[in-house]
Amino acid sequence: MLPSTGIVKTLCQSLKEFPVQALVVDPVMVSTSGHMLAGPSILDSFREELLPMADIVTPNLKEASALLGGVPLETIADMRFAAKAIHDIGPRNVLVKGGDLPASLDAVDVFYDGNDFYELRSSRIMTPNTHGTGCTLASTVAAELAKGSQMLSAVKVAKRYVEAALSYSKNITIGGGCQGPMDHLLKLKSTVQRRPFDPSDLFLYAVTDSRMNKKWGHSIVDAVKAAIEGGATIIQLREKEVETSDFLEAAKACLKICRVHGVPLLINDRIDVALASDADGVHIGQSDMPAQVARVLLGPDKIIGVSCKTPEQAKQAWRNGADYIGSGGVYPTNTKENNKTIGLDGLKTVCLSSKLPVVAIGGIGISNAQAVMGLGVPNLKGVAVVSTLFDRECVSTETRKLLEVLKESTKIAN
Numbered sequence: 279m280l281p282s283t284g285i286v287k288t289l290c291q292s293l294k295e296f297p298v299q300a301l302v303v304d305p306v307m308v309s310t311s312g313h314m315l316a317g318p319s320i321l322d323s324f325r326e327e328l329l330p331m332a333d334i335v336t337p338n339l340k341e342a343s344a345l346l347g348g349v350p351l352e353t354i355a356d357m358r359f360a361a362k363a364i365h366d367i368g369p370r371n372v373l374v375k376g377g378d379l380p381a382s383l384d385a386v387d388v389f390y391d392g393n394d395f396y397e398l399r400s401s402r403i404m405t406p407n408t409h410g411t412g413c414t415l416a417s418t419v420a421a422e423l424a425k426g427s428q429m430l431s432a433v434k435v436a437k438r439y440v441e442a443a444l445s446y447s448k449n450i451t452i453g454g455g456c457q458g459p460m461d462h463l464l465k466l467k468s469t470v471q472r473r474p475f476d477p478s479d480l481f482l483y484a485v486t487d488s489r490m491n492k493k494w495g496h497s498i499v500d501a502v503k504a505a506i507e508g509g510a511t512i513i514q515l516r517e518k519e520v521e522t523s524d525f526l527e528a529a530k531a532c533l534k535i536c537r538v539h540g541v542p543l544l545i546n547d548r549i550d551v552a553l554a555s556d557a558d559g560v561h562i563g564q565s566d567m568p569a570q571v572a573r574v575l576l577g578p579d580k581i582i583g584v585s586c587k588t589p590e591q592a593k594q595a596w597r598n599g600a601d602y603i604g605s606g607g608v609y610p611t612n613t614k615e616n617n618k619t620i621g622l623d624g625l626k627t628v629c630l631s632s633k634l635p636v637v638a639i640g641g642i643g644i645s646n647a648q649a650v651m652g653l654g655v656p657n658l659k660g661v662a663v664v665s666t667l668f669d670r671e672c673v674s675t676e677t678r679k680l681l682e683v684l685k686e687s688t689k690i691a692n
């Protein structure tokens with residue numbers, strides 16, 4: 279929004295001094311709602327200075343008309359005429375947006391690159407939430423060009439994106455005005471919002487195993503459903519033998535179930551699968567991707583757990599931005615080959631050396647869970663188990679039994 283000739287001139291001067299890779303000009307003058315956003319005094323400087331520098335200019339019908347001295351634009355043929363006439367002013371490409379075209383079922387935009395015209399159609403979405411659609415479209419074109427797209431492809435992607443966001447946002451109430459904005463990230467409608475990580479989530483930590491699921495004829499999704507039904511408070515998909523595409527599909531399906539029940543879902547080892555499925559986080563070991571790198575990739579809101587067998591590893595996990603520590607093997611286990619057992623003493627040492635919440639793992643079941651929780655260190659928040667839950671016919675029953683034991687152990691401790 280460039281409200282005065284002086285500002286347009288200053289901008290053009292700066293662009294000459296500091297050339298940009300691609301210049302997208304949305305000649306903001308009249309909003310979709312009909313508001314004047316810049317007066318006619320800027321038209322000359324737009325025509326003479328700014329538009330000739332532009333790689334693309336994206337006027338709506340009212341702006342295109344203003345740029346051409348007020349010619350009426352009411353049909354697609356008029357839009358083609360306008361695109362050509364504006365192109366003659368100097369920009370390399372023109373997109374005349376027909377969102378305000380009367381009596382049209384589709385939203386038709388006309389793109390002209392100096393040689394060919396393209397009519398870009400999308401369905402017209404009836405919604406009051408159209409505030410900022412033009413800005414969004416132009417910004418998306420700029421983003422696509424920055425990513426290296428060709429102009430027509432950038433325009434098509436931008437149009438599809440605006441259509442998707444409008445369609446998604448059409449019935450949402452956003453703000454108090456009569457014309458609302460779009461929900462650009464397609465997130466607000468989600469009824470189940472993700473809550474922040476709570477260390478008490480570690481209380482009964484169910485870790486899946488593809489071999490065990492196969493043995494008992496359970497799908498990953500059924501196994502996760504059953505564990506949640508039995509009272510698991512967090513789930514980790516530890517699927518060492520599945521194909522990436524199957525892992526991703528399973529993660530997405532499990533995530534839906536977990537979200538409904540407010541149970542966080544973590545992915546073992548595979549940051550890519552966690553990112554692609556939008557899972558709540560990852561669990562990584564000492565030979566997996568370092569936690570500080572995972573943090574950069576996943577951002578501040580995802581949960582990152584790190585396996586630690588020693589105080590040094592525990593201190594490093596804190597420095598690297600982990601949210602919790604998985605520490606074991608507390609007891610010998612058949613689930614993970616060549617796993618070093620650190621015992622209850624080793625677990626206690628790790629707990630005492632870190633500020634992070636800790637979950638114990640390795641050989642833990644009904645018979646020894648109380649001994650583990652009985653260690654009585656405040657940051658030991660729960661137990662993580664594989665075979666006790668998943669190497670069984672009825673996963674929900676076994677989960678329920680373990681939950682009772684864990685609840686009993688907290689009663690004893692208090």
Ligand SMILES: Cc1ncc(COP(=O)(O)OP(=O)(O)O)c(N)n1
Binds near residue numbers: 563583
């Ligand atoms: C909660 C929890 N703690 C520890 C581990 C082990 O992780 P890692 O050392 O990376 O070994 P793998 O599980 O990848 O074989 C865990 N998965 N979960």
Ligand SMILES: Cc1nc(C(=O)O)sc1CCOP(=O)(O)O
Binds near residue numbers: 607608617641642663
């Ligand atoms: C995955 C894993 N990590 C361990 C560690 O010590 O870091 S022990 C382990 C296996 C846990 O399986 P179960 O509950 O069947 O013993």
Ligand SMILES: [Mg+2]
Binds near residue numbers: 546547562563566
């Ligand atoms: Mg690992």
